[in-house]
Amino acid sequence: MADAYVALADGRVFEARARAPGRTRGELVFTTAYTGYEESLTDPSYEEQVLTFSYPLIGNYGVRDERFESDRVHPNAAVARELTDDVAEWLESEGVPAVDHLDTRELVTSVREEGAMACGIAAGPDATPEAAKEELAECVGMSDHLDIGKQVSTDEPYTVEGGGDYDVALVDCGMKGSIATSLAERGADVHVLPYDVDADTVAELDPDVLFVSNGPGDPANFESAQALVETFTGELPLAGICLGQQIVARAFGGDTEKMAFGHRGVNQPVRDVETGQVVMTTQNHGYSVADPGDLEVTQVNVNDDTAEGLESEEFSVVTRQYHPEANPGPHDSLGFFDEVLDLAGDGSRTPVTAD
Numbered sequence: 001m002a003d004a005y006v007a008l009a010d011g012r013v014f015e016a017r018a019r020a021p022g023r024t025r026g027e028l029v030f031t032t033a034y035t036g037y038e039e040s041l042t043d044p045s046y047e048e049q050v051l052t053f054s055y056p057l058i059g060n061y062g063v064r065d066e067r068f069e070s071d072r073v074h075p076n077a078a079v080a081r082e083l084t085d086d087v088a089e090w091l092e093s094e095g096v097p098a099v100d101h102l103d104t105r106e107l108v109t110s111v112r113e114e115g116a117m118a119c120g121i122a123a124g125p126d127a128t129p130e131a132a133k134e135e136l137a138e139c140v141g142m143s144d145h146l147d148i149g150k151q152v153s154t155d156e157p158y159t160v161e162g163g164g165d166y167d168v169a170l171v172d173c174g175m176k177g178s179i180a181t182s183l184a185e186r187g188a189d190v191h192v193l194p195y196d197v198d199a200d201t202v203a204e205l206d207p208d209v210l211f212v213s214n215g216p217g218d219p220a221n222f223e224s225a226q227a228l229v230e231t232f233t234g235e236l237p238l239a240g241i242c243l244g245q246q247i248v249a250r251a252f253g254g255d256t257e258k259m260a261f262g263h264r265g266v267n268q269p270v271r272d273v274e275t276g277q278v279v280m281t282t283q284n285h286g287y288s289v290a291d292p293g294d295l296e297v298t299q300v301n302v303n304d305d306t307a308e309g310l311e312s313e314e315f316s317v318v319t320r321q322y323h324p325e326a327n328p329g330p331h332d333s334l335g336f337f338d339e340v341l342d343l344a345g346d347g348s349r350t351p352v353t354a355d
């Protein structure tokens with residue numbers, strides 16, 4: 001008998017099995033990634049969302065904290081066809097509701113056809129369809145989470161040391177940990193700063209590059225980070241990943257828009273406009289750059305032509321919509337971190353393109 005319910009904004013209620021109890025709500029999204037569930041579940045960009053895995057078995061190689069991207073689980077709930085006990089116990093210990101034994105193909109098809117949508121979840125012995133609907137009624141749209149940066153950013157600055165060849169000022173809007181370690185592995189000291197850090201604090205660090213991280217929600221709600229980029233345009237090289245690309249584009253007079261259901265997975269093909277080369281990329285985003293402003297679109301998504309890379313030679317800018325740090329892979333695009341540090345230095349460094 002069902003002891004969990006998922007209520008969708010389109011009126012349907014799915015019966016399921018509770019694997020970690022609780023009530024919650026959020027924007028229902030799906031990832032097609034078949035590995036990397038620990039990385040996805042600890043990716044701060046999933047804050048305030050309910051993450052459905054389209055791959056049917058999640059948890060088959062255990063749970064190891066060395067693969068975590070942050071210090072907690074970020075989606076409000078996890079949904080899969082089958083969750084292993086390892087994952088279910090981990091989510092329960094984190095207080096994050098989880099459900100399985102439902103038709104996730106149907107759920108994913110609905111999101112593909114109707115777009116990412118609000119949902120409510122009730123799981124556990126006392127769960128009822130009404131409780132899931134009550135949660136749904138309380139669900140707030142992603143763009144209405146106005147101060148979502150505060151929920152995920154570091155409160156205090158800290159440094160990830162990498163040898164001191166470069167100093168990177170990294171604005172943490174909900175950073176995946178492997179962005180900092182990818183830069184540190186290449187010789188940079190990475191100064192991780194709160195999402196609303198002021199320009200004086202950045203100037204005092206005298207960094208070689210200003211880097212804006214990934215993060216959850218609508219880039220339009222990261223006004224402080226956008227203003228920071230505007231302040232340092234022309235003064236410092238600029239880089240960004242995912243939300244970071246979106247914020248940099250807005251700072252250069254561009255615009256962003258919400259996508260129907262976004263890109264979430266580990267096999268999104270991206271084409272370099274100049275060379276025609278295609279790489280496979282890891283992605284997790286629901287907004288995209290609709291207008292690059294004064295930046296040039298250098299890479300596009302093969303499936304839908306959305307902007308995947310932006311650059312400006314004049315202002316030393318390089319950004320990516322996908323996640324070059326990948327984790328769990330593919331690692332085709334790790335060279336991005338070499339490009340960033342080339343902007344920061346004199347171009348004489350030896351690139352580290354493979355791990």
Ligand SMILES: NC(=O)CC[C@H](N)C(=O)O
Binds near residue numbers: 045286
């Ligand atoms: N991974 C990210 O940085 C996501 C960026 C933004 N929150 C989006 O959904 O598009």
